[in-house]
Amino acid sequence: MNTYKTILLGTFSILTLNSCSNDKITENRGQVKFETVSVSSKIGGRIQKIFVQEGQTVKKGDTLAQMNIPEVNAKMMQAEGAITAAKGQLNMADNGATAEQISQIDGQLNSAQAQLDFAQESFNRLQNMYRDSLVSQQQFDEVRMKLNMAKAQVKGLSAKRKEITKGTRSEQREQAQGQLDRALGAKEEVLSAADEQYLIAPADMSIETISLVEGELLTPGYTLFNGYKTNSIYFRFTIPESKIYDFEVGKELVVLNPYTKEETRSKIVAIKQLAQYADITSTSPLYELSESIYELKVVPVADISKQKFYTNATVLLKK
Structure with missing residues (x-):
């Protein structure tokens, strides 16, 4: 009986030692x-359409996704209308009055001159x-008032004709040019918004998560796709201050x-200190908790195209 107990205890001890050996924590x-x-x-x-999958x-x-932005079409029509109007104002400022406008003002001026005569x-x-007291003071004042009005009208029309034949003032042209520049800027803003209806991959990448589905509303700045950049692998090691001088x-x-x-x-391409509450790569680190912790960023310098790596998988430093 004692022999069997001894054998059982020995077997259990061997299994325990093997288990402990397999679970050994490596500091690197x-x-x-x-x-x-x-x-x-x-x-x-x-979101109108999503073209990729996790x-x-x-x-x-x-193209990763397409959004429906109905305001873009309406703003584009407004911008085009503003550009057309601004171009018309600028052309009028550059070309001055037309022959028809000058003929019209001449007709008004001739009519006013006839009324003045x-x-x-x-x-x-x-x-x-x-003077012979044949009309009253009031009748005479009314005729004099009509004469003054006719003179003022002729003077105003003459000044207007002089202005349109002389040319547009520089201030008016600058104002028209400013309106055109403003309209063109509004159109560029709308075109930029139109481009934003398509979400484009900024780099070669793998799609890991998609936050929303088709039909849901995507707010500005909200991340729709999360992924990893292709061929951007690196290894992250946490090293205590007692060992950091080895690197x-x-x-x-x-x-x-x-x-x-x-x-x-x-x-090694970078070494930086981590906060005490930072993510540590070793679940049971072999160092004092009072020690400062540093991170090594290590990138491959050899060809790894034939190797397979998974995010957050464990790797070791070989001594």
Whole structure:
């Protein structure tokens, strides 16, 4: 009986030791990372069509989604109308009055001159009669008032004809040019908004998450697509201050995949300090909690096209 107990205890001890050996924590444990890409819209609209799926790989410039922005068409019509009106004002300022406008003002001026001549004759006639007391003071004042009005009308029309034949004032042309520039700027703004109805991939990337579905409203700045930039892999290691002096930017390392046993020649490109509450790559770090923590950003320098990596998968530094 004691023999069986001894055998059982021995077997259990061996299994326990093997288990402990397999669960051993390595202080140089890190994670596989990819540069993230977020795609959002500058303007709001309803999602009309989504052209990609989660997990799909796309190229830079591919259309990811289309939005429905009905305000764009209405604003475009307004901008086109403003441009047409502004061009008309500028042409009028450049060309001055037309022959028809000059002929029209000449006709008005001739009519006013005829009225002035008649008013002058009437005034002269009544002035002699007024001296002979044949008309009242009121009758004479009325004729004099009509004469003054006729003179003012002729003077005003003469000044107007002089202005339109002399040419447009520079201030009027500058005003017309400013209105045209403003209308053209409004059109460019509308064209920019029209381009925003298509969400375009900013880089070669894999689509990881799609936040909304077709028919939902996308607000400005809200991220619709999240993904990882293709060929942007790097490795992230957290190192305590007691070990950080073993590393420096530019130093080459060998990163080991503990599952496939593949090795990747890499180089440290950045070292930065992490906050105490930051994400640590080792779940049970072998260092004092009072130590400062640093992050190594390590990028491959060898060809990894034949290797397969998954985000946040564990990798080790080979000594």
